[in-house]
Every structure is written in structure tokens, then in C-alpha cells.
Amino acid sequence: MEADSDVPPLVVDIDGTLTDRHRAIDPRVFPVLREWPDRVVIATGKAMPFPIALCEFLGIERAVVAENGGVVFVEATDTLRLEGDKEAAIRVADEYREAGHDLGFGRIDLANRWRETEVVVNIDQPLAPLERIATERGLRVLDTGFAYHVVDPSVDKGRGLETICSELDRTPAEFIAVGDSENDAELFDVAGESVAVANADEMALSRADRVTDASYADGFLEAVAPYRG
Template structure:
């Protein structure tokens, strides 16, 4: 039997240009075990991807702030502290960096995402001044201001409890700092070659291939092992 999967999206199921790689629609619909889409994106994005893959909508969104499994949605992150940090950031001249139409945060329930073009030093300074209940996570695609009490790894533990699957049975694949907690919980973890230093250091294996090339190679190996 193939193992259950915990898969990041950006940088892991995508091409270098950020598009979903078509191989995801070839390899994942018939994967005969749970597939968890674990992402920093707002909740609707992984739900939509799961839908178009024909998979159960088992997702960890907003870096663990929202978990949806077995038809139930749990909002685990506290949105008030991150929003207060961002408001203080704005008061000191900061900007979210998305321009006039901020669809990045339009449907985000538990955190706030800022462009990598913003003043990181100021953002981290304001966040530190707010105390230990909020943190900044750099996913390589955005700065996420989030509650310290949530993570993808804790989300995976919740999914495992609901599905009655030990988190140690999962194979996790990812590419950035926000995947470190998932790697710590899963029994086997892979960082694609384009991964940042934090993910590379935390993974059991750092792949030679980048983006979906790396993910596809892991899935092929896992299927071969199961035969």
C-alpha cells in the first residue's frame, strides 16, 4: 500500500513559474491513501485544488490556522494578534505590498500575508514588540504574520487524529520554513532541491530535483516500494 501524503503546494506541486504542474492531476487523483494539502495559502485555495484533483478536501491552510478534514472545518489561529501587528506596521509607514486589490488576504481567516517587497526589518521589529503570541514566517513567497500556537505540523496531527492515521505514517514533501513542523511530525520527509535552508536542514532527504520534478520522483519511488 502507498503511504498517506502531506504535500505543500507552492514550490512543491508547481513549476518554477508558480503554475500547478500538470503531473499533479496525473499522479494524485488515484493515490490510494489520504492526501493532505498543507499550505500557507488562504483556505479556499487548497480546497479548490483538492476539488479539481477529485480528492477529499483534506487541507491544512494558512500555515495550520485552518484545518479541514472529514467535512469539518476547524479555525485554530487567532486572527486578532496578527491583524494588530499589521495595523501597527502600517502606522509606522509599512505597506502590505499587494497594491490596491489584495486578493492574497481577501479570504484569509487567521493570519495576514505581506509581500516579500515590504520592509522586513520593520515588520519583524513590530512583531517582536507585540510579544510572543505572534510571529513572522517567511515561506519564500510571502511573509506570514501568524499565531505562534499553530503550524502545519500541528495541523497534520489533527488530521491524523480525525482519520485515525498515525502522523508517523505520512510522507511529507515541501520547500520552505513553514514545512519544518510538518517534517518533524511525518515519518518520512523530503525537501525539493529548490527548498530554503530551514527545510533542507529539517528534511530526511534533500532531493536532486526541484519543484514538481522532485515531488514526482518521490511519488514514483513510493509507488514502486509498495508493489
């Protein structure tokens, strides 16, 4: 579809932004994403198969920032980039277990099964020892409200969007970004317009250009309403 010059490209988070509080995607967002007249980028803390599947089933071009910027895929240029120290994250997880804790996702652990650059821990597990071990390894812990992500400090969603833009001859300043968590803060810093949904955490709220009155997917729909006619 030819881009409408009055509608910017869109970069959007999934959990807490396109979903309800239980992480179920609100079907009302589907036509918005499918019919958006410019490029759509999905930027998430989830492993790459999840945003790729979302794009696939929506029938939109696959341009994704996954694992909080550690994984970037651009279908248009057949580009896949992996950044960050996965081995260091695994060592953090091993030490966390040795200290008597658990990642909290059960024996199969679908949350970590397909991750390429980071490790996640269930939000029900103790945070303080995880942060201590990660800091000792030169990593940081992101609290997305749904999980604790052990990540390399050299990666974030903002840099992921910059990577996508370098592949597509665009600039981050062209984009409107919508999100809800501290892992969206750097994305908000580089986007031309940033919107936090009302359920966003304090960091995301403080870095956003505007905040919606509504929460979760209702907030997303409110955020993009000015561009939908």
C-alpha cells in the first residue's frame, strides 16, 4: 500500500500495549495494524518467533525488533542481526539456580526455548539476587511487568529501530512509537513521537511525549486514533 504522507510509520510493543492485562491480544488491533498505510515495526521483549508469527498471521511485512533489541529481522532486505552476550546471560541464569532459585517457567520453559540473546525469569521469582548476579556479569535486568529480562546493556529497542531504519533508508524520527514499559524508554527517545498507554510503568510514562487516558489495547487504539481519520 502506498504510504499516506500524513500518517507516520508505526513501531509498537506487544505485551501490555496490544493486549489486555492477561497478555491476550485484543482483536480490535488487527485491522489497525493490517491497514496501516505506512510501515509497521513490531518491537517486543518476546523471542523472535512471536512477533514473526504476529506479522505472518496479520499478512504484513515482517520487520521486528525482538528480545528488547537483541534480535532484529527485516524481511525487505533479508537481514537478521543478533546482538548481545547470550553466554553471559546463561551464566547469570546458572548462578541464579545455584543460589537456590528457579527461572519459574517449568521444565519445558517455552519462555526461553527460542531466545537468541538473553534469558528471562518469571516475575514471580526473587528479583534482588538476579539483579546482583547480572550486575556482577556486566548485564542488566529489565522488568517489563511480565518477566525479568537479563540483557546486554549494549542493546535496546531504540537501537533495534535504528538498525531497521538503516536497512530501509528511513529514520527513527519518522516513526510514532507506542509502548508501556521501561524496555520502551530508549525507543521513545529516538522516535519522532512517543505514546505511553495509561498502564505504562513510571519510566515509560516519564519518557513519552504523551500518555493515553485508556490502558492496554484501548490505550493503543487511542494513541493512533489521530491518524485513522
